[in-house]
Amino acid sequence: MSRFITDPRFDGIKPFEKKIWLSSPTMHGDEQHWVDNAIETNWVSTVGANINEVEKQVASYIGVRYAVALSCGTAALHLATKLAGEKLYGQARPNRGTLQGHRVFCSDMTFDASINPVAYEDGEAIFIDTEPDTWNMSPEALEKAFALYPDVRLIIAAHLYGTPGKMEEIKRIADAHGALIVEDAAESLGAKYKLNGTWVETGTLGNYNCISFNGNKIITGSAGGMFLTDSEEDANKVRKWSTQSREAAPWYQHEEIGYNYRMSNIIAGVIRGQLPYLNGHIAQKKAIYERYKAGFADLPVQMNPFDPEKSQPNFWLSCMIIDADAMAPMVRGDQDYLYTTEPGKSSPHEILDALAAFNAEGRPIWKPMHMQPIYRTHAFITTEGNGRGRTNAYISGSGADVGADIFRRGLCLPSDNKMTPEQQDIIIDIIHRCFR
Numbered sequence: 001m002s003r004f005i006t007d008p009r010f011d012g013i014k015p016f017e018k019k020i021w022l023s024s025p026t027m028h029g030d031e032q033h034w035v036d037n038a039i040e041t042n043w044v045s046t047v048g049a050n051i052n053e054v055e056k057q058v059a060s061y062i063g064v065r066y067a068v069a070l071s072c073g074t075a076a077l078h079l080a081t082k083l084a085g086e087k088l089y090g091q092a093r094p095n096r097g098t099l100q101g102h103r104v105f106c107s108d109m110t111f112d113a114s115i116n117p118v119a120y121e122d123g124e125a126i127f128i129d130t131e132p133d134t135w136n137m138s139p140e141a142l143e144k145a146f147a148l149y150p151d152v153r154l155i156i157a158a159h160l161y162g163t164p165g166k167m168e169e170i171k172r173i174a175d176a177h178g179a180l181i182v183e184d185a186a187e188s189l190g191a192k193y194k195l196n197g198t199w200v201e202t203g204t205l206g207n208y209n210c211i212s213f214n215g216n217k218i219i220t221g222s223a224g225g226m227f228l229t230d231s232e233e234d235a236n237k238v239r240k241w242s243t244q245s246r247e248a249a250p251w252y253q254h255e256e257i258g259y260n261y262r263m264s265n266i267i268a269g270v271i272r273g274q275l276p277y278l279n280g281h282i283a284q285k286k287a288i289y290e291r292y293k294a295g296f297a298d299l300p301v302q303m304n305p306f307d308p309e310k311s312q313p314n315f316w317l318s319c320m321i322i323d324a325d326a327m328a329p330m331v332r333g334d335q336d337y338l339y340t341t342e343p344g345k346s347s348p349h350e351i352l353d354a355l356a357a358f359n360a361e362g363r364p365i366w367k368p369m370h371m372q373p374i375y376r377t378h379a380f381i382t383t384e385g386n387g388r389g390r391t392n393a394y395i396s397g398s399g400a401d402v403g404a405d406i407f408r409r410g411l412c413l414p415s416d417n418k419m420t421p422e423q424q425d426i427i428i429d430i431i432h433r434c435f436r
């Protein structure tokens with residue numbers, strides 16, 4: 001990595017004294033107040049005023065009737081998926097998941113926390129390829145998937161990097177097939193989407209909706225997540241499951257499997273302090289995205305795309321994708337990579353290494369789930385149908401795989417909202433020099 005420091009292409013650039021992070025927590029002071037308040041009032045537990053308050057505030061911001069505060073977004077996704085499974089296929093025995101023997105259509109290019117709950121519930125994830133317009137689930141591939149697996153009744157759709165997916169189309173397809181949607185809005189809190197002519201928040205677009213307050217998200221509690229719904233019954237069920245599924249009895253009585261998934265009142269204090277700053281963080285992230293976009297205007301790269309007519313992203317992470325003909329050779333193994341440099345070209349790993357050499361953090365795009373060793377045997381559906389086994393040793397050409405292509409050519413840029421414009425200009429300069 002130190003070779004970048006001595007590489008003449010980078011002459012005059014000095015490493016940042018303090019690391020520029022991909023996306024780190026931004027505290028404002030109010031967080032300390034509410035954490036102290038929890039301790040002073042001795043509500044150091046999974047009950048307390050901070051929890052009640054953040055549930056109320058988030059439900060009101062998003063425009064849902066109920067928000068259930070949980071330990072993390074993954075817990076929210078698990079209980080949302082379990083709820084969907086129970087609704088579709090009935091209550092499962094204690095040692096079985098609600099999705100046993102059933103397939104679920106899942107976003108492919110996402111964090112595995114989106115879709116692991118299918119496995120927690122003993123179901124089988126079928127991965128749906130990505131579309132190039134928003135980098136989310138392709139409605140066209142989803143249609144193909146229903147043609148191949150008409151019995152499927154559940155879809156898990158994520159909004160990547162804060163950009164809403166094509167939910168109008170996805171909802172229309174789901175309705176046509178009587179399928180339910182689990183919406184993973186972990187990365188997109190505060191992003192807006194125009195649904196049938198009306199602007200709504202992500203987190204309202206599925207039958208079961210989830211958000212995250214993980215340390216790198218647009219606002220954070222250090223951890224935490226929420227299940228969002230208009231259904232009182234669903235909210236009550238998730239609250240019950242998340243607190244070990246106690247029945248109404250004087251002792252610990254259980255008729256259902258329970259989980260210890262409730263949010264802590266201390267964590268809720270951090271979130272309570274962060275909530276007033278959500279819109280401010282979005283504005284900062286948007287400015288970062290726009291500064292990159294302008295800074296890269298003369299490079300053979302594009303920013304992560306969105307349709308301004310249909311969506312207002314929260315710009316959680318700024319990403320870029322290198323034009324196909326400006327990609328320098330790069331190969332990836334399962335755990336390592338190799339690349340060469342060529343004038344006028346670069347590659348995600350060259351850029352990520354250059355950024356790291358100068359003390360800035362980027363990240364590869366989420367590696368699509370169909371490429372993950374753990375899910376190698378699961379079906380993958382593209383706009384052309386079955387996406388597995390599409391190449392032929394004897395006939396040239398290969399099947400479409402949009403996710404694999406974005407993963408190969410794309411990367412996440414330092415998107416920390418504490419990064420100054422001057423620091424961002426240096427990052428833009430470093431990336432320019434990668435193409436020399």
Ligand SMILES: Cc1ncc(COP(=O)(O)O)c(C=O)c1O
Nearest residue numbers: 072073074111113114186212214
């Ligand atoms: C798309 C996506 N889904 C789910 C999660 C899981 O959220 P958490 O880390 O709060 O469990 C994350 C982030 O961590 C995410 O980015």
